[in-house]
Amino acid sequence: MRSILFTIPLDARIDLGPLGKIPVLGMGLVLGIWGLIGLVYLALQVRRNGWKDAGFGTLIVWGIVAAAIFAAPDFLKEIPVYGYGTMLFLGFLVSASLAARRIRAEGADGEIAWDASMWIFVSGILGGRVYYVITHPDRFFGVDQATGQARTVLQTLKALVNLPDGGLVLYGGVILAPLAYFLYCRRRRVNPLALGDIAITSVFVGLMFGRLGCFLHGCCYGDTCNLPWGVSFPQGSVPFESLVGRGLQSGDQPRSLLLHPSQLYDSLNGVLLALLTYYYYPFRRRTGEVMAIGWMLYPINRFLIEFLRSDEPAVWGTPFTGAQLLSLGLFGVALGFFLWLQRKPPVVHPLMIPGP
Numbered sequence: 001m002r003s004i005l006f007t008i009p010l011d012a013r014i015d016l017g018p019l020g021k022i023p024v025l026g027m028g029l030v031l032g033i034w035g036l037i038g039l040v041y042l043a044l045q046v047r048r049n050g051w052k053d054a055g056f057g058t059l060i061v062w063g064i065v066a067a068a069i070f071a072a073p074d075f076l077k078e079i080p081v082y083g084y085g086t087m088l089f090l091g092f093l094v095s096a097s098l099a100a101r102r103i104r105a106e107g108a109d110g111e112i113a114w115d116a117s118m119w120i121f122v123s124g125i126l127g128g129r130v131y132y133v134i135t136h137p138d139r140f141f142g143v144d145q146a147t148g149q150a151r152t153v154l155q156t157l158k159a160l161v162n163l164p165d166g167g168l169v170l171y172g173g174v175i176l177a178p179l180a181y182f183l184y185c186r187r188r189r190v191n192p193l194a195l196g197d198i199a200i201t202s203v204f205v206g207l208m209f210g211r212l213g214c215f216l217h218g219c220c221y222g223d224t225c226n227l228p229w230g231v232s233f234p235q236g237s238v239p240f241e242s243l244v245g246r247g248l249q250s251g252d253q254p255r256s257l258l259l260h261p262s263q264l265y266d267s268l269n270g271v272l273l274a275l276l277t278y279y280y281y282p283f284r285r286r287t288g289e290v291m292a293i294g295w296m297l298y299p300i301n302r303f304l305i306e307f308l309r310s311d312e313p314a315v316w317g318t319p320f321t322g323a324q325l326l327s328l329g330l331f332g333v334a335l336g337f338f339l340w341l342q343r344k345p346p347v348v349h350p351l352m353i354p355g356p
Contacts, residue, residue: 131172
Protein backbone atom coordinates (compact mmCIF):
# COMPACT_ATOMS: atom_id res chain seq x y z
CA MET A 1 0.00 0.00 0.00
CA ARG A 2 1.27 3.43 -0.92
CA SER A 3 -1.55 5.96 -0.90
CA ILE A 4 0.81 8.92 -1.46
CA LEU A 5 3.65 8.24 -3.88
CA PHE A 6 5.50 11.52 -3.24
CA THR A 7 4.87 15.22 -2.70
CA ILE A 8 5.66 18.17 -4.95
CA PRO A 9 6.66 21.42 -3.15
CA LEU A 10 4.83 24.28 -4.87
CA ASP A 11 7.53 26.83 -4.04
CA ALA A 12 10.24 24.80 -5.79
CA ARG A 13 12.32 26.52 -8.48
CA ILE A 14 14.45 25.13 -11.28
CA ASP A 15 17.80 26.68 -12.14
CA LEU A 16 17.98 27.25 -15.92
CA GLY A 17 21.40 28.87 -15.86
CA PRO A 18 21.41 32.17 -17.80
CA LEU A 19 17.62 32.30 -17.61
CA GLY A 20 17.74 32.21 -13.83
CA LYS A 21 15.52 30.24 -11.50
CA ILE A 22 11.90 29.85 -12.53
CA PRO A 23 9.05 28.42 -10.41
CA VAL A 24 7.76 24.95 -11.17
CA LEU A 25 4.10 25.89 -10.70
CA GLY A 26 2.26 29.20 -10.80
CA MET A 27 3.60 31.31 -13.66
CA GLY A 28 6.33 28.79 -14.28
CA LEU A 29 7.60 25.71 -16.06
CA VAL A 30 4.56 23.44 -15.77
CA LEU A 31 2.18 26.15 -16.98
CA GLY A 32 4.45 26.87 -19.95
CA ILE A 33 4.60 23.20 -20.95
CA TRP A 34 0.84 22.81 -20.49
CA GLY A 35 0.19 25.92 -22.60
CA LEU A 36 2.47 24.62 -25.35
CA ILE A 37 0.61 21.28 -25.37
CA GLY A 38 -2.69 23.16 -25.70
CA LEU A 39 -1.45 25.25 -28.61
CA VAL A 40 -0.10 22.21 -30.46
CA TYR A 41 -3.37 20.37 -29.91
CA LEU A 42 -5.40 23.34 -31.20
CA ALA A 43 -3.18 23.69 -34.27
CA LEU A 44 -3.54 20.00 -35.12
CA GLN A 45 -7.31 20.11 -34.66
CA VAL A 46 -7.69 23.20 -36.84
CA ARG A 47 -5.49 21.67 -39.51
CA ARG A 48 -7.51 18.45 -39.59
CA ASN A 49 -11.06 19.68 -39.00
CA GLY A 50 -11.07 23.45 -39.46
CA TRP A 51 -12.09 26.01 -36.85
CA LYS A 52 -15.69 24.77 -36.63
CA ASP A 53 -14.77 21.31 -35.27
CA ALA A 54 -11.54 22.19 -33.53
CA GLY A 55 -12.46 20.41 -30.29
CA PHE A 56 -12.97 23.51 -28.16
CA GLY A 57 -14.72 21.44 -25.47
CA THR A 58 -11.45 19.65 -24.78
CA LEU A 59 -9.61 22.98 -24.77
CA ILE A 60 -11.95 24.24 -22.06
CA VAL A 61 -10.75 21.38 -19.87
CA TRP A 62 -7.19 22.32 -20.82
CA GLY A 63 -7.91 25.89 -19.70
CA ILE A 64 -9.36 24.79 -16.36
CA VAL A 65 -6.24 22.74 -15.67
CA ALA A 66 -4.05 25.71 -16.67
CA ALA A 67 -5.93 27.96 -14.24
CA ALA A 68 -5.45 25.38 -11.48
CA ILE A 69 -1.70 25.20 -12.19
CA PHE A 70 -1.45 28.99 -12.07
CA ALA A 71 -3.42 29.38 -8.83
CA ALA A 72 -2.05 26.33 -6.99
CA PRO A 73 0.78 28.09 -5.06
CA ASP A 74 -1.73 30.56 -3.56
CA PHE A 75 -3.72 27.81 -1.90
CA LEU A 76 -1.29 24.96 -1.19
CA LYS A 77 2.29 24.62 -0.03
CA GLU A 78 2.79 21.19 -1.56
CA ILE A 79 0.87 18.73 -3.70
CA PRO A 80 0.70 15.08 -2.68
CA VAL A 81 0.79 12.77 -5.69
CA TYR A 82 -1.65 9.97 -4.85
CA GLY A 83 -1.19 6.46 -6.14
CA TYR A 84 -4.90 6.12 -6.92
CA GLY A 85 -5.06 9.32 -8.96
CA THR A 86 -1.80 8.50 -10.74
CA MET A 87 -3.13 5.12 -11.83
CA LEU A 88 -6.35 6.72 -13.09
CA PHE A 89 -4.33 9.22 -15.12
CA LEU A 90 -2.07 6.51 -16.57
CA GLY A 91 -5.11 4.40 -17.36
CA PHE A 92 -6.67 7.31 -19.25
CA LEU A 93 -3.52 7.95 -21.30
CA VAL A 94 -2.85 4.30 -22.19
CA SER A 95 -6.50 3.50 -22.92
CA ALA A 96 -7.01 6.51 -25.16
CA SER A 97 -3.72 5.92 -26.98
CA LEU A 98 -4.63 2.30 -27.66
CA ALA A 99 -8.07 3.24 -28.98
CA ALA A 100 -6.64 6.05 -31.13
CA ARG A 101 -4.19 3.65 -32.73
CA ARG A 102 -6.94 1.21 -33.71
CA ILE A 103 -9.24 4.00 -34.91
CA ARG A 104 -6.51 5.31 -37.21
CA ALA A 105 -6.05 1.77 -38.51
CA GLU A 106 -9.75 1.89 -39.45
CA GLY A 107 -9.09 5.01 -41.52
CA ALA A 108 -10.76 7.47 -39.14
CA ASP A 109 -9.42 10.38 -37.09
CA GLY A 110 -7.63 9.15 -33.98
CA GLU A 111 -8.74 12.29 -32.11
CA ILE A 112 -12.13 10.61 -31.76
CA ALA A 113 -10.56 8.35 -29.16
CA TRP A 114 -9.23 11.25 -27.09
CA ASP A 115 -12.49 13.20 -27.22
CA ALA A 116 -14.60 10.14 -26.42
CA SER A 117 -12.20 9.13 -23.64
CA MET A 118 -12.56 12.55 -22.04
CA TRP A 119 -16.35 12.26 -22.09
CA ILE A 120 -16.25 8.73 -20.69
CA PHE A 121 -13.54 9.49 -18.13
CA VAL A 122 -15.27 12.53 -16.63
CA SER A 123 -18.75 10.95 -16.62
CA GLY A 124 -17.31 7.69 -15.26
CA ILE A 125 -15.62 9.49 -12.37
CA LEU A 126 -18.82 11.45 -11.66
CA GLY A 127 -21.01 8.34 -11.81
CA GLY A 128 -18.61 6.33 -9.65
CA ARG A 129 -18.57 9.09 -7.04
CA VAL A 130 -22.34 9.52 -6.99
CA TYR A 131 -22.82 5.76 -6.57
CA TYR A 132 -20.34 5.72 -3.68
CA VAL A 133 -22.01 8.67 -1.96
CA ILE A 134 -25.45 7.06 -2.28
CA THR A 135 -24.23 3.75 -0.84
CA HIS A 136 -22.08 5.37 1.91
CA PRO A 137 -24.03 8.47 3.03
CA ASP A 138 -22.67 8.25 6.59
CA ARG A 139 -19.20 9.16 5.31
CA PHE A 140 -20.39 12.50 3.93
CA PHE A 141 -23.51 13.61 5.79
CA GLY A 142 -24.68 13.81 9.38
CA VAL A 143 -22.33 13.18 12.30
CA ASP A 144 -18.60 12.70 11.77
CA GLN A 145 -17.80 9.35 13.40
CA ALA A 146 -14.23 10.42 14.12
CA THR A 147 -15.14 13.61 16.06
CA GLY A 148 -18.73 12.89 17.08
CA GLN A 149 -19.79 16.33 15.80
CA ALA A 150 -22.24 17.22 13.06
CA ARG A 151 -20.58 18.03 9.77
CA THR A 152 -20.87 21.57 8.45
CA VAL A 153 -21.94 22.28 4.87
CA LEU A 154 -18.34 23.17 4.02
CA GLN A 155 -17.04 19.89 5.47
CA THR A 156 -19.62 17.92 3.50
CA LEU A 157 -18.74 19.69 0.23
CA LYS A 158 -15.04 19.14 0.86
CA ALA A 159 -15.64 15.43 1.51
CA LEU A 160 -17.74 15.11 -1.64
CA VAL A 161 -14.97 16.43 -3.91
CA ASN A 162 -12.06 14.80 -2.05
CA LEU A 163 -11.41 12.15 -4.71
CA PRO A 164 -7.75 11.59 -3.71
CA ASP A 165 -9.06 10.05 -0.48
CA GLY A 166 -10.80 7.33 -2.49
CA GLY A 167 -14.48 6.56 -2.91
CA LEU A 168 -15.29 5.56 -6.48
CA VAL A 169 -17.48 2.60 -7.42
CA LEU A 170 -16.83 1.11 -10.84
CA TYR A 171 -20.47 0.25 -11.44
CA GLY A 172 -21.51 3.86 -10.85
CA GLY A 173 -19.38 4.81 -13.83
CA VAL A 174 -20.79 1.87 -15.77
CA ILE A 175 -24.25 3.41 -15.37
CA LEU A 176 -23.47 7.04 -16.25
CA ALA A 177 -20.59 6.74 -18.73
CA PRO A 178 -22.67 4.98 -21.45
CA LEU A 179 -25.09 7.93 -21.48
CA ALA A 180 -22.23 10.35 -22.14
CA TYR A 181 -20.81 7.90 -24.67
CA PHE A 182 -23.98 7.77 -26.75
CA LEU A 183 -24.39 11.54 -26.61
CA TYR A 184 -20.84 11.92 -27.93
CA CYS A 185 -21.40 9.39 -30.73
CA ARG A 186 -24.58 11.17 -31.78
CA ARG A 187 -22.78 14.50 -31.83
CA ARG A 188 -19.83 13.26 -33.89
CA ARG A 189 -21.85 10.89 -36.13
CA VAL A 190 -19.92 7.86 -34.91
CA ASN A 191 -21.46 4.39 -34.99
CA PRO A 192 -21.66 3.62 -31.24
CA LEU A 193 -21.45 -0.16 -31.71
CA ALA A 194 -18.43 0.10 -34.02
CA LEU A 195 -16.64 2.40 -31.60
CA GLY A 196 -17.73 0.17 -28.71
CA ASP A 197 -15.90 -2.78 -30.29
CA ILE A 198 -12.74 -0.69 -30.08
CA ALA A 199 -13.42 1.05 -26.77
CA ILE A 200 -14.19 -2.10 -24.78
CA THR A 201 -10.51 -3.08 -24.83
CA SER A 202 -9.56 0.36 -23.53
CA VAL A 203 -12.16 0.05 -20.79
CA PHE A 204 -10.47 -3.10 -19.54
CA VAL A 205 -7.04 -1.48 -19.75
CA GLY A 206 -8.43 1.36 -17.63
CA LEU A 207 -9.82 -1.23 -15.21
CA MET A 208 -6.37 -2.76 -14.85
CA PHE A 209 -4.82 0.60 -13.87
CA GLY A 210 -7.78 1.56 -11.70
CA ARG A 211 -7.56 -1.58 -9.60
CA LEU A 212 -3.82 -1.06 -9.17
CA GLY A 213 -4.78 2.33 -7.79
CA CYS A 214 -7.22 0.64 -5.42
CA PHE A 215 -4.42 -1.61 -4.20
CA LEU A 216 -2.14 1.39 -3.57
CA HIS A 217 -4.88 3.20 -1.68
CA GLY A 218 -6.13 0.16 0.24
CA CYS A 219 -9.77 0.26 -0.83
CA CYS A 220 -11.79 -2.60 -2.38
CA TYR A 221 -9.90 -4.99 -0.10
CA GLY A 222 -10.42 -8.71 0.16
CA ASP A 223 -11.46 -11.05 2.95
CA THR A 224 -9.02 -12.78 5.28
CA CYS A 225 -6.98 -15.63 3.81
CA ASN A 226 -4.00 -17.87 4.59
CA LEU A 227 -2.67 -18.18 1.06
CA PRO A 228 1.01 -17.53 0.26
CA TRP A 229 0.10 -14.42 -1.74
CA GLY A 230 -2.07 -12.88 0.99
CA VAL A 231 -1.32 -9.21 1.68
CA SER A 232 -1.52 -7.11 4.84
CA PHE A 233 -2.08 -3.37 5.21
CA PRO A 234 -0.51 -0.99 7.74
CA GLN A 235 -2.12 0.40 10.85
CA GLY A 236 -4.51 3.25 10.07
CA SER A 237 -5.41 1.96 6.60
CA VAL A 238 -9.02 1.29 5.62
CA PRO A 239 -8.66 -2.53 5.74
CA PHE A 240 -6.90 -2.36 9.12
CA GLU A 241 -9.58 -0.16 10.68
CA SER A 242 -12.31 -2.37 9.22
CA LEU A 243 -10.84 -5.53 10.75
CA VAL A 244 -10.46 -3.79 14.12
CA GLY A 245 -14.04 -2.51 13.95
CA ARG A 246 -15.31 -6.02 13.24
CA GLY A 247 -13.36 -7.42 16.19
CA LEU A 248 -11.15 -9.63 14.03
CA GLN A 249 -7.91 -8.16 15.37
CA SER A 250 -6.69 -5.70 17.97
CA GLY A 251 -5.83 -2.11 17.16
CA ASP A 252 -2.31 -2.27 18.63
CA GLN A 253 -0.96 -4.60 15.94
CA PRO A 254 1.33 -3.00 13.34
CA ARG A 255 -0.39 -4.54 10.33
CA SER A 256 -3.66 -6.15 9.35
CA LEU A 257 -4.31 -9.85 9.00
CA LEU A 258 -3.51 -11.42 5.63
CA LEU A 259 -6.17 -10.56 3.07
CA HIS A 260 -6.99 -11.64 -0.45
CA PRO A 261 -5.44 -9.12 -2.90
CA SER A 262 -8.83 -8.78 -4.59
CA GLN A 263 -7.70 -5.57 -6.29
CA LEU A 264 -4.92 -7.47 -8.05
CA TYR A 265 -7.32 -10.27 -8.99
CA ASP A 266 -9.55 -7.71 -10.73
CA SER A 267 -6.54 -6.00 -12.30
CA LEU A 268 -5.32 -9.30 -13.74
CA ASN A 269 -8.81 -9.95 -15.05
CA GLY A 270 -8.68 -6.56 -16.77
CA VAL A 271 -5.48 -7.60 -18.55
CA LEU A 272 -6.97 -10.91 -19.71
CA LEU A 273 -10.19 -9.33 -20.96
CA ALA A 274 -8.24 -6.56 -22.72
CA LEU A 275 -6.12 -9.16 -24.54
CA LEU A 276 -9.16 -11.25 -25.43
CA THR A 277 -11.17 -8.37 -26.89
CA TYR A 278 -8.13 -6.84 -28.61
CA TYR A 279 -7.19 -9.99 -30.50
CA TYR A 280 -10.77 -11.05 -31.19
CA TYR A 281 -11.54 -7.71 -32.86
CA PRO A 282 -10.19 -8.66 -36.36
CA PHE A 283 -12.36 -11.80 -36.32
CA ARG A 284 -15.65 -10.16 -35.36
CA ARG A 285 -18.52 -11.00 -37.73
CA ARG A 286 -20.99 -8.33 -36.61
CA THR A 287 -20.67 -4.77 -35.38
CA GLY A 288 -21.00 -4.73 -31.60
CA GLU A 289 -19.91 -8.35 -31.14
CA VAL A 290 -16.65 -7.58 -29.34
CA MET A 291 -18.38 -5.17 -27.00
CA ALA A 292 -21.08 -7.74 -26.23
CA ILE A 293 -18.52 -10.41 -25.33
CA GLY A 294 -16.64 -8.11 -22.98
CA TRP A 295 -19.92 -6.89 -21.54
CA MET A 296 -20.93 -10.47 -20.70
CA LEU A 297 -17.60 -11.62 -19.30
CA TYR A 298 -16.83 -8.84 -16.83
CA PRO A 299 -19.99 -9.22 -14.68
CA ILE A 300 -19.14 -12.92 -14.26
CA ASN A 301 -15.70 -12.00 -12.96
CA ARG A 302 -17.04 -9.28 -10.68
CA PHE A 303 -19.75 -11.55 -9.27
CA LEU A 304 -17.15 -14.18 -8.32
CA ILE A 305 -14.56 -11.76 -6.93
CA GLU A 306 -17.18 -10.25 -4.62
CA PHE A 307 -17.12 -13.53 -2.67
CA LEU A 308 -13.46 -12.83 -1.87
CA ARG A 309 -14.06 -9.22 -0.83
CA SER A 310 -15.19 -8.02 2.57
CA ASP A 311 -15.68 -4.30 2.08
CA GLU A 312 -19.38 -4.45 1.17
CA PRO A 313 -22.25 -6.15 3.05
CA ALA A 314 -25.05 -8.23 1.57
CA VAL A 315 -28.16 -6.21 0.73
CA TRP A 316 -31.97 -6.55 0.66
CA GLY A 317 -32.01 -9.78 2.67
CA THR A 318 -30.05 -11.68 0.02
CA PRO A 319 -26.65 -13.37 0.37
CA PHE A 320 -25.33 -11.06 -2.37
CA THR A 321 -23.77 -7.59 -2.33
CA GLY A 322 -25.14 -4.71 -4.36
CA ALA A 323 -22.36 -5.21 -6.92
CA GLN A 324 -23.28 -8.87 -7.32
CA LEU A 325 -26.93 -8.08 -7.94
CA LEU A 326 -25.95 -5.42 -10.44
CA SER A 327 -23.61 -7.94 -12.08
CA LEU A 328 -26.51 -10.33 -12.57
CA GLY A 329 -28.54 -7.57 -14.19
CA LEU A 330 -25.69 -6.48 -16.46
CA PHE A 331 -25.02 -10.05 -17.52
CA GLY A 332 -28.68 -10.59 -18.38
CA VAL A 333 -28.81 -7.42 -20.49
CA ALA A 334 -25.51 -8.28 -22.18
CA LEU A 335 -26.68 -11.80 -22.98
CA GLY A 336 -29.88 -10.42 -24.48
CA PHE A 337 -27.85 -7.95 -26.55
CA PHE A 338 -25.52 -10.71 -27.77
CA LEU A 339 -28.45 -12.95 -28.80
CA TRP A 340 -30.05 -9.99 -30.59
CA LEU A 341 -26.82 -9.44 -32.54
CA GLN A 342 -26.74 -13.10 -33.60
CA ARG A 343 -30.08 -12.65 -35.37
CA LYS A 344 -28.64 -9.93 -37.56
CA PRO A 345 -26.74 -10.52 -40.84
CA PRO A 346 -22.98 -10.93 -40.38
CA VAL A 347 -22.03 -7.38 -41.43
CA VAL A 348 -19.31 -5.13 -40.01
CA HIS A 349 -20.28 -1.48 -40.38
CA PRO A 350 -17.82 1.42 -40.79
CA LEU A 351 -16.89 3.51 -37.79
CA MET A 352 -18.22 6.81 -39.15
CA ILE A 353 -21.88 7.26 -40.10
CA PRO A 354 -22.12 8.71 -43.64
CA GLY A 355 -23.57 12.17 -43.96
CA PRO A 356 -22.74 15.79 -43.11
